[in-house]
Amino acid sequence: MSESVKPIPVNEPLLDGSEKQHLIECIETGWISSEGPFVRQFEEQFAKMLDRRFGIAVCNGSAALDAAVAALRIGAGDEVIMPSFTIISCAAAVVRAGAKPVVVDSCSDTWNMDVTQIESKITSRTKAILVVHIYGLPVDMEPVLDIAAKYGLALIEDAAEAHGQAYKGQLCGSFGDLSTFSFYPNKHITTGEGGMIVTNDGRLAERSRSLRNLCFQTHQRFVHEEWGWNLRMTNLQAALGVAQMERLEEFVQRKRHIGARYTELLKGVEGLELPLVKTEYAENIYWVFGLVLKEEVPFDAKEAMRRLAIEKIGTRPFFWPMHEQPVMKKMGLFDNESCPVAERIARRGFYIPSGLALTEEQIVRVTETLKTILN
Numbered sequence: 001m002s003e004s005v006k007p008i009p010v011n012e013p014l015l016d017g018s019e020k021q022h023l024i025e026c027i028e029t030g031w032i033s034s035e036g037p038f039v040r041q042f043e044e045q046f047a048k049m050l051d052r053r054f055g056i057a058v059c060n061g062s063a064a065l066d067a068a069v070a071a072l073r074i075g076a077g078d079e080v081i082m083p084s085f086t087i088i089s090c091a092a093a094v095v096r097a098g099a100k101p102v103v104v105d106s107c108s109d110t111w112n113m114d115v116t117q118i119e120s121k122i123t124s125r126t127k128a129i130l131v132v133h134i135y136g137l138p139v140d141m142e143p144v145l146d147i148a149a150k151y152g153l154a155l156i157e158d159a160a161e162a163h164g165q166a167y168k169g170q171l172c173g174s175f176g177d178l179s180t181f182s183f184y185p186n187k188h189i190t191t192g193e194g195g196m197i198v199t200n201d202g203r204l205a206e207r208s209r210s211l212r213n214l215c216f217q218t219h220q221r222f223v224h225e226e227w228g229w230n231l232r233m234t235n236l237q238a239a240l241g242v243a244q245m246e247r248l249e250e251f252v253q254r255k256r257h258i259g260a261r262y263t264e265l266l267k268g269v270e271g272l273e274l275p276l277v278k279t280e281y282a283e284n285i286y287w288v289f290g291l292v293l294k295e296e297v298p299f300d301a302k303e304a305m306r307r308l309a310i311e312k313i314g315t316r317p318f319f320w321p322m323h324e325q326p327v328m329k330k331m332g333l334f335d336n337e338s339c340p341v342a343e344r345i346a347r348r349g350f351y352i353p354s355g356l357a358l359t360e361e362q363i364v365r366v367t368e369t370l371k372t373i374l375n
Helices: 019-029 037-049 061-071 088-096 141-151 202-212 235-245 248-266 301-310 340-348 360-374
Strands: 054-058 079-083 100-104 126-132 154-158 178-182 195-199 289-293 349-352
Touching: 019 235, 037 054, 037 195, 037 235, 054 061, 054 202, 054 235, 061 088, 061 154, 061 178, 061 195, 061 202, 079 088, 088 100, 088 126, 126 141, 141 154, 195 202, 235 248, 248 289, 248 360, 289 340, 301 349, 301 360, 340 349
Parallel strands: 079 100, 079 126, 126 154, 154 178
Antiparallel strands: 054 195, 178 195, 289 349
16 A cells, blocks of 8 residues: 555544634633533533433433433443443443443344343333434334333433434434433544533433532532533533534435445445445435445454555454453353354444545545455
């Protein structure tokens, strides 16, 4: 590979809208902290988009999960059913609360949690179900909602990767008792770092706001009756979010175009499982464009990524299953647990450059290089 060839990053955001103008406004007015007006504006606009009553902006998506678990008073002795195939933030929020994560395997086609396994995992200690929409397609929500209602379980919906995605016409992030989002730079909407909790429950909203703000009391600020965190989003972050929201529909269509081009160029390539274009309940928004190497490919995802890196093409591995995480194994969790689908796609799955700033030329170069390393 020639030194003159530019690297293709796995993600590059688009920040060429109103972002600079809004940030200058923050600096010129002096409103840079969490007290600034863009925070409330971002919360209200984001909640309205999802037809939710309340939005609570926080410093990142992991913090949103921590606060959501705490807001539901999930604690010692409780169990939360969740996918094994997800980011560790989901399990970490449960473990830090003193509760136990109980995992289910994935569907081999959508990579989302297999909802048919949920009911068999319910015990007298089950307090909640945590669903995570993975990589561009949503979880099949109707069965989950039915199970939650049948057993009186809380529902936490992690929609960090599903900005603008809909399940049967209803936007992801509108299903949970508490739903959470991330605004990391690789998300459809970014604030650099940042997150959001949305809910229709006024008591949960009030509790989430308190937990995000050190549990200050309204009548006497520095007297605390319980522990909270400083999870506040700054006005600078929210200013970016407001600007990004103006273009969400455009960004979703751009991602779908990237997904369509990759699908077209990689269709029929031996050894590759491509992401589903759609299911009966949703069309893929391609948060990332994931690939799974079939068994006939004589190397795994790690080797494929190494070969692509030599050609200056950025990649990321798939999530590593929760039941195989060393930090949780050390705690005695998940003894003899098996999730064959999650285990397979973790070892043979990775995603290629999928950022909003990706060009047609870059898409072609990625696909041609990928074909070469597979041959």
